[in-house]
Amino acid sequence: xxxxxxxxxxxxLFLGCNSDNDYDAQNxxxxxxxxxxxxxxxxxxxxxxTDANSSYEAIISLVESLKNLNQTQNQINLQxxxxxxxLFVLEQKKLxxxxxxxxxNDNFLDTLGYMEYFHSGKNSDLxxxxxxxxxxxxxxxxxxxxxxxxxxxxxxxxxxxxxxxxSSLLNKMDERRSHAGxxxxxxxxxYSKLIKDFYINDESFLNSMEVSTxxxxxxxxxxxxxxxEWRIGEATGIVKKYEGIIDKKKxxxxxSNFSIDAIIMILQTHLRxxxxxxxxxxxxxxxxxxxxxxxxxxxxxxxxxxxxHAPLEDSLNDTKVKDLYNIVNVxxxxxxxLIASMNFTQKIIEADGD
Amino acid sequence: xxxxxxxxxxxxxxxWLYLLSSLAIALVMIKLHPKYKSYFTKKIxxxxxxxxxxxxxxxxxxxxxxLILPLLIGANEVALILIQFLQTVFGYLQPLHVAKENVVLxxxxxxxxxxxxxxxxxxxxxxTSTLLWRFHRIHHSAEVLNxxxxxxxxxxxxxxxxxxxxxxxxxxxxxxxxxxxAKIGTIEFFGTNIFVxxxxxLGANLRHSHIPLRxxxxxxxxxxxxxxxxHHTKKHSHQNxxxxxxxxxxxxxxxxxxxTQENQIYGLEEKNPHTTVWSLFYEPFLRKI
Numbered sequence: 001x002x003x004x005x006x007x008x009x010x011x012x013l014f015l016g017c018n019s020d021n022d023y024d025a026q027n028x029x030x031x032x033x034x035x036x037x038x039x040x041x042x043x044x045x046x047x048x049x050t051d052a053n054s055s056y057e058a059i060i061s062l063v064e065s066l067k068n069l070n071q072t073q074n075q076i077n078l079q080x081x082x083x084x085x086x087l088f089v090l091e092q093k094k095l096x097x098x099x100x101x102x103x104x105n106d107n108f109l110d111t112l113g114y115m116e117y118f119h120s121g122k123n124s125d126l127x128x129x130x131x132x133x134x135x136x137x138x139x140x141x142x143x144x145x146x147x148x149x150x151x152x153x154x155x156x157x158x159x160x161x162x163x164x165x166x167s168s169l170l171n172k173m174d175e176r177r178s179h180a181g182x183x184x185x186x187x188x189x190x191y192s193k194l195i196k197d198f199y200i201n202d203e204s205f206l207n208s209m210e211v212s213t214x215x216x217x218x219x220x221x222x223x224x225x226x227x228x229e230w231r232i233g234e235a236t237g238i239v240k241k242y243e244g245i246i247d248k249k250k251x252x253x254x255x256s257n258f259s260i261d262a263i264i265m266i267l268q269t270h271l272r273x274x275x276x277x278x279x280x281x282x283x284x285x286x287x288x289x290x291x292x293x294x295x296x297x298x299x300x301x302x303x304x305x306x307x308x309h310a311p312l313e314d315s316l317n318d319t320k321v322k323d324l325y326n327i328v329n330v331x332x333x334x335x336x337x338l339i340a341s342m343n344f345t346q347k348i349i350e351a352d353g354d
Numbered sequence: 355x356x357x358x359x360x361x362x363x364x365x366x367x368x369x370w371l372y373l374l375s376s377l378a379i380a381l382v383m384i385k386l387h388p389k390y391k392s393y394f395t396k397k398i399x400x401x402x403x404x405x406x407x408x409x410x411x412x413x414x415x416x417x418x419x420x421l422i423l424p425l426l427i428g429a430n431e432v433a434l435i436l437i438q439f440l441q442t443v444f445g446y447l448q449p450l451h452v453a454k455e456n457v458v459l460x461x462x463x464x465x466x467x468x469x470x471x472x473x474x475x476x477x478x479x480x481x482t483s484t485l486l487w488r489f490h491r492i493h494h495s496a497e498v499l500n501x502x503x504x505x506x507x508x509x510x511x512x513x514x515x516x517x518x519x520x521x522x523x524x525x526x527x528x529x530x531x532x533x534x535x536a537k538i539g540t541i542e543f544f545g546t547n548i549f550v551x552x553x554x555x556l557g558a559n560l561r562h563s564h565i566p567l568r569x570x571x572x573x574x575x576x577x578x579x580x581x582x583x584x585h586h587t588k589k590h591s592h593q594n595x596x597x598x599x600x601x602x603x604x605x606x607x608x609x610x611x612x613x614t615q616e617n618q619i620y621g622l623e624e625k626n627p628h629t630t631v632w633s634l635f636y637e638p639f640l641r642k643i
Contacts, residue, residue, distance in 0.1 A: 210539065211454045217536035218449040225446050336437055339536045340430050340527065 039284075040209050043216075043277025044199075047269070051094040052199040058088035059189045066182040073173045075166060078159070081181070085159055086258055089152065090265045092116075092192075097223050097269040101195055103215045104204050108195070115191050117153035118252050119230045130157055134177050144180060150187035158184060160256040163313070213281055213342075220270060221335045227266055228328040231259065235312075236321050248313045260312035263324075264305045270331075271298045287341035294334045301327045357415065364544035364551060367504050367558060371544070376501070376559035383565055393564030398498050402629075407502040409631045417509050417635075426516045432524025433531065440532045449535030457537040461530050465523060465540065466549040467599075472522040474602035476514060477595040486514075488638040494591055495628040496562075497621040499583065503562040508638055553598050562586075564618075573611055576600055581611060587618045 062084040069077040096116070101108040117126060126148055133143045144150050158181040161169050205212050233239035235250035242250070251259040274295055282291035304324050308315050315321060360366045361373070384390045398404065441447075480490035489508040496503045507515075530538045543551040560567045560579035569578040577596040585594040593610035596603045603609035627641070628634050 214454055214536040214539075221535060222448055229446070333434075333438065336531065337434055339531055339538070340433050340437075342536075343527070343538050343540075 039277035039280040040206055040212055043273065044205050046276040047098070047272055048100070048199050048205070051091065051269070052196040055088070055091040055095045056189070056192045056196040058084070058091040059185065059192045062088045063182070063185040063189050066178070066185040069173075070175070070178045070182045073170070073175065073178050075170055078166065078170060078173060082159055082256070085155065086256065086261070089156075089253065089256075089258055090261055092152065093262045093265040094269045095195065097266040098216065098219045098273055100205065100212075100215055100219060101198050103219075104202060105198060108198065111191055111195065114147040115152055115188055117148045117151040119226075120148070126153060127157055127162065130154055130180075134172075134174075134180065140176060140179055141183060144183055150184045152188060155181060155184040155188065156253065156255050162255050163257060209281070213278075216273070216278065217335060217339055217342075220273065221332060221339075223266065223270070224328055224332040224335060227263060228325055228332060231263055231266075232321060232325045232328065236316050236325065238322060238325050246316045248316060251313055254313050257311040257313050260305055260308055260315075263312070264302060267298055267302050267305065271295065271302070274298065282338060282342060285342040287338055290334060290338040290341045294331065294338060297327060297331045297334055301331065360415075364546040364554070367554065368501055369544075369554060372554035372559055373501065375555045376557045376563070379557045379560060379567060380563070380565045383567065390565055398564060399500060401498045403496050403498040404500045404502070406628070406631065406634070407496065407500060407506050410634050411502050411505040413631055413635075414505060414507070414509065414512075418512055422509055422512055422516065426513065427520050429520045429523035429527060432520050433527040436525060436528035437532055440528065447532060449537065450533055452534060452537070454537045454539070457530065457534045458539040458541060461526070461538045462540045462547060462549070464526050464530070466547065468522050468526050469519070470597045470599050471602060472518050473515075473597040474595050474599075474606075476518045477597070478606075478608065480511065480514075481592055481595070486511075488641050491622060492628055492634050492638065494586060495622050495626050495634075496586070497626065499562040499564060499586060499620060501559040501562050504559075506634070508634070510638070549598070568611075573600060574604065577603070583618060583620075584610060584612070586620045588621060588623050589619075 062081065065077065065081045065084045069081045071077075092115070096112060099112055102111065129146075129149060133140075133149065136143060148154065158177060159169075161172065164172075229239055231252050234242050235247055235254075237243055237245045237247075248254045252262055253259045274291065279288075279291045279295065282288065301324060304320060304327065308318070308320065312321070360368055361370045363369060364371065380390075380394060384394060480486045489510045492508050493503070493506050493511070496506055527538065541548040546554075557567050557579055561577075561582040563579065564583070566580040566583060567578060568580045569576055572578075573581060576598060577594060577600045581594045581596075581600065584590045590610055593608045594600070594603055595608055600609055627637050
């Protein structure tokens, strides 16, 4: 009788006990298993395709304004071009923040490098090269033979100098310089179109949720690292390599003073990625807490960026910059935690007892 | 942890499919060697030792869930701490461009091999350390083997295995995440690591049984149920410490097989002090060395 009662009790426990605790000692690692199939499609549509399109539209609009400037070289057109440049750069930051075309297709491996020349360590060379080109009499198209000379970085210098005022710039904005700006804009537009067409026509991102999510997370970590180190840490002397050396020329857009806007745009893109699919994917893999933490950190960072009263170029001594660096550092760690959580459902056979 | 998950979760040793495959193997072996039928009787399955295993399994599941789990550090935490350490010491590394499939294969294999290696050594220490042996001997006090003997493990040993897992899986994962970022993942079948599944299917539950399933020449690579049964005998309890792979026993000179199929005597050399569930819990603390 006792045996039957015991059997019944065991059976009752098997079927009736409910607890969601997992004992780690008896568990190992299995992938969390991403289950939300629609999230990736939504994300690709609402972020990648939308941003690629917006970026292309912005560069086309900028090229139109560059054509006008090329004809007039007047203040109105210059100011219009500067405004359009800012709009395009911010759209481009969205695209760059989570660029995946290079992962999906080897043809795009160097595209971003061709389009922009940030953090190559040769900015000063670029300025002197451009000045030489503007002064020379050689055929402009031939003079601008290097990719770096037709990049967004070069266009920024062409349109803003090194943070120069409008009258000083107008004095320099002769036909050759404005024509160079147009050639740069057109080259950038060519790349932008390639990227847009790729995202619109290519579906490989949607083929494997596991692979695409991995690539996306890697890109987000990479983006947050570069944001922290390159776009904040180096100019403010926080990073070891430049410890204590404050140098605004190490900021991404020190010539146009758009650096903080670019940072905001990158953070907002991360947030959009999260809210348009990644959060759902993370939740389906059991990592809701980590996704929520990232969302919170992104919002905090964006709020902090918006609280700057002056451009970042003029705020490098502000303690808020150090705070921003620290917050983005937390963000990077939270992405790592998200990866771990999505892969640590931790279930393996009980290892004990052998 | 839900009790039902013990039989419906492929990550558990007594997952229904593993039990079924072990039963099928046992039935085939009984058909081939009718004398094995005596190993598979009520006398074995409802012996005092087996009933103690069943009771202890239930009680210890609660102990593990409510007392041990909240205290243990997990592989996740170890991995995160270590990734931060790697990034501080060696700097941030852009994830290497390697196809996810290759990373997953390598990661799955690494987890399995490192996990098995650390399990071998902890198991060996449990035997060689006087302090640890007092806890591990409750597992060896089973005089009759059945699949639930697997769970006759003192909570202190559960904690040690938990820490072993956290460290080994955490270190492997941290290195992989540091090098490959989010590309890590494991090859799974039925929701579990493929190696665990294969191991489970190949009669893992016969390790704690009296059916002497052998793997032939593969015993130089893998621990067969028979080899683990030898480990439970009074005579050879300090040999065959391996979990899945027997290569560790080979390398570290604890590998043992024998051709004679004498009747094995399981249990401890001394008089068995574990006759009640409670004694399994408290005896190791009271015992004089």
